Amino acid sequence: MTLGVVIPCYRQERFLPRTLAALERALGAHAWAGVLVLAAADGAAEPPALSARWTVLRAAGQRPLTPGAARNLGLGRAPEPWVLFLDADVELDADWAARALAAAAGAEASLAGFWGRLEEWFVDGAAERPGRRDLYGVGDGDHDSPYLATLALYRAEALRAVGGYEPRLSSEEDFELGLRLRRQGFRLRCLSPLAGRHWSAPRPSWAELGRRWRTGLCFGQGQVLRLYLGRPGLAEHLRRQALYLGTLALWLSAAPAWAMGGARGLGLWALAPLAVLALMTLRKRSAKLALHSLATWSVNAAGMIVGFVRGGVPAPASPEVPC
DSSP states (O other): OOEEEEEEESSOTTTHHHHHHHHHHHTTTSOEEEEEEEOOSSSOOOOOOOOTTEEEEEOOSSSOOOHHHHHHHHHTTSOSSEEEEEOTTEEEOHHHHHHHHHHHHTOOTTEEEEEOOEEEEEEETTEEEEOOSSTTOOOSSOEEOSOOOSEEEEEHHHHHHHTSSOTTOSSOHHHHHHHHHHHTTOEEEEOSSOOEEEEESOSSOHHHHHHHHHTTGGGHHHHHHHHTTTSTTHHHHHHHTHHHHHHHHHHHTHHHHHHHHHHHHHHHHTHHHHHHHHHHHHHHTOHHHHHHHHHHHHHHHHHHHHHHHHOSOOOOSSOOEEO
């Protein structure tokens, strides 16, 4: 079995050499071929030197490809029956890769994909330091999972059966795909041990909030809600966005508080966000981190409105240019 590998890259070029080196080491004993998708047509740095295993595709047009569109593009050029999707800032663990490929080789047809625990690591100037031990909170054991993200080994036939990734979403494409797969009777599986490391600039940070707004990552929450209006699955997406919906309700409630009580009513209303900040300060043991959490929820809530009003991202007329 020749494994397909797809790496979409959008403004993550600084981490790409680490990702490629780890991948070459982890899959050294396995037959594989890769597709690197440069999601930004303009302004993206050239990729590092690649082995003959790689095909490089670049988006055409002015608009960068969404995460789903970039992965679908890579899927169309990758070997089958199994395709490993890696973000360009993920370092694949060799032991996990060996176990996942062995599980895939003997998997029943209903098993559509595998992933595992990801460690978070930060590059802070010349220093490197760990973040969360379990970035997505998946745990250490083997168990079924509702979705896969950031590192995912998928059965290509299962992806085709449900129409692949949703290319209109700026984010939330992984959870939305998992929902469609499960509704078609497929299963997704989390495997131990550690699957890989995810690298980024230090987080949480105010710069990260600005980046998520500029790139549209915080619009996907609203796009997916609009996409699922009147469709099965809306309730699951609403539950997933409950924190941002609650934050939105908190800020919107300021208007009726003012209308009913004027300045006094608004002063009483202000006790609610202050109470949230106090609780988060106790939980995080930092007033600064508490303020950042409330700001993050608020930015994502605002992005949810923008995404809902605007709707999904139109598909590019010309999706690829071979490099």
